Amino acid sequence: MYGAETWTLRAADQKYLESFEMWCWRRMEKISWTDHVRNEKVLLRVNKQRNILHEIRKRKANWIVHILRRNCLLKQVIKGKIQGEMEVRRRRGRRRKKLLDDLKARRGYSHLKEEALARTMWRNRFGGGFGPVVRQNTE
DSSP: TTTGGGGGOHHHHHHHHHHHHHHHHHHTTTGGGOOOHHHHHHHHTTTOOOOHHHHHHHHHHHHHHHHHHSSSSSHHHTOOOOOOOOOOOSSSSSOOTTHHHHHHTTTTTTHHHHHHHOOHHHHHHOTTTTOOOOOOOOO
């Protein structure tokens, strides 16, 4: 899942990721594919839920907010504010998904942008594990 923040997830990709997650659980439990054990039973055995897609979306939201707080070229690229001339030809088929399309479908990009500016709201929503590091003396 290295670099998953920048992935554009299509429906097929989500299916592959969920299959991979289940394959990992089955491998850890030493369940053979010939045993015909349903996914729900495997998840009950390990006391877990499918969470790989949730984790990717959470990482993507954290990364986007990190970029939105900074004043850099990547922020302008993500917002689509780069000016330039390019010969654009219409491609055949469905429009390609962009980086922010799945975030817009979930919560809304403008909503994320507002929360990025208010750090306390952001930390309350996505976990307070990102606070300052406090070191304890063990002397």
